[in-house]
Amino acid sequence: MFKKNQTLGEFIIENQTSFKYSSGELSSLLNSIRLAAKVVNHEVNKAGLVDIIGAAGDVNIQGENQQKLDVYANEKFIQTLTNRNIVCGIASEEEDDFISINSNDENHQNKYIVLIDPLDGSSNIDVNVSVGTIFSIYRRVTPVGTPVTLEDFLQKGNQQVAAGYVVYGTSTMLVYTTGDGVNGFTLNPAIGSFYLSHPNIQFPENGTIYSVNEGNYIHFPQGIKNYIKYCQMEENDRPYTSRYIGSLVSDFHRNMIKGGIYLYPKSSLNAEGKLRLLYECNPMAFIAEQANGKASDGFTRILDIKPTELHQRVPFVCGSKNMVEKVEEFMKKAI
Ligand code: AHG
Numbered sequence: 001m002f003k004k005n006q007t008l009g010e011f012i013i014e015n016q017t018s019f020k021y022s023s024g025e026l027s028s029l030l031n032s033i034r035l036a037a038k039v040v041n042h043e044v045n046k047a048g049l050v051d052i053i054g055a056a057g058d059v060n061i062q063g064e065n066q067q068k069l070d071v072y073a074n075e076k077f078i079q080t081l082t083n084r085n086i087v088c089g090i091a092s093e094e095e096d097d098f099i100s101i102n103s104n105d106e107n108h109q110n111k112y113i114v115l116i117d118p119l120d121g122s123s124n125i126d127v128n129v130s131v132g133t134i135f136s137i138y139r140r141v142t143p144v145g146t147p148v149t150l151e152d153f154l155q156k157g158n159q160q161v162a163a164g165y166v167v168y169g170t171s172t173m174l175v176y177t178t179g180d181g182v183n184g185f186t187l188n189p190a191i192g193s194f195y196l197s198h199p200n201i202q203f204p205e206n207g208t209i210y211s212v213n214e215g216n217y218i219h220f221p222q223g224i225k226n227y228i229k230y231c232q233m234e235e236n237d238r239p240y241t242s243r244y245i246g247s248l249v250s251d252f253h254r255n256m257i258k259g260g261i262y263l264y265p266k267s268s269l270n271a272e273g274k275l276r277l278l279y280e281c282n283p284m285a286f287i288a289e290q291a292n293g294k295a296s297d298g299f300t301r302i303l304d305i306k307p308t309e310l311h312q313r314v315p316f317v318c319g320s321k322n323m324v325e326k327v328e329e330f331m332k333k334a335i
């Protein structure tokens, strides 16, 4: 049941009963992400003033060092997630190792693991183009009462209990799933609240947009080259439109709403592709599937891959179901 003018806070509380672990805890965790998103949004929005108030590396008027936004976002998300007694471990693109949280929880009773890409598409910051945050949430697998271990973080994506992203775009939106469909909330900056604006988002089964860094074409596997040529062929609804922002969150978001496919294949430069399995591909794959889309490494379902490393990279093909299946067909044929 979708209500008019429903805020994210209200939605989280109202829908917590549909979550299989009885849990005000997950609600509280999602609320802390909502809070961190607003804080980071405020800072991202000021980025264009950097020439006036000081660039990263400068010292500001209070004598503090200006931080790079990805470092800032990392700190804000970690601080906010640590403040409530819910999260036992965090892994981030910006941290070499995982963080075990026990400052508030000497007895290691907290159950949730969070993995984040605090600022995705950060090269877009300097040119006033959309960036994002990606998050992925699991329950720990090691027993409560003990410190977290790497094993808690190296779970298959199909074990995620929630995942989402924030896109700091022309409007700021928070989109998430707890395994019961995908919903999008738009920030009203005047009031500081996210409102349900995109209930039950669905990927169109087919699309006409393809998103890939075509500058790397020469280095792509043959199957991907063939697929790109297929996208450009004059036949039926093709040639498709090419759109590439260079920020996974924004490219994914557009493709989910309009119908399309995002590809970051492996290449002769990056043997495993570029994107990170744990805090980029898995959360996006979970959202995609919950919205009736699909995510694959070209052969295998992303959510079924058993991770072996925290910062593991993986080739990523994600979007409208029929388009992803077409890529898999091309990959198979080219072996
Ligand atoms: P990040 O800013 O978190 O390092 O991620 C950037 C990623 C992703 O968002 C984007 O789609 C991709 O890198 C772009 O890579 P190319 O510049 O190689 O196309």
Ligand code: MN
Binding pocket: 117, 119, 120, 121, 248, 280
């Ligand atoms: Mn990223």
Ligand code: MN
Binding pocket: 070, 093, 117, 118, 119, 120, 121, 122
């Ligand atoms: Mn990042």
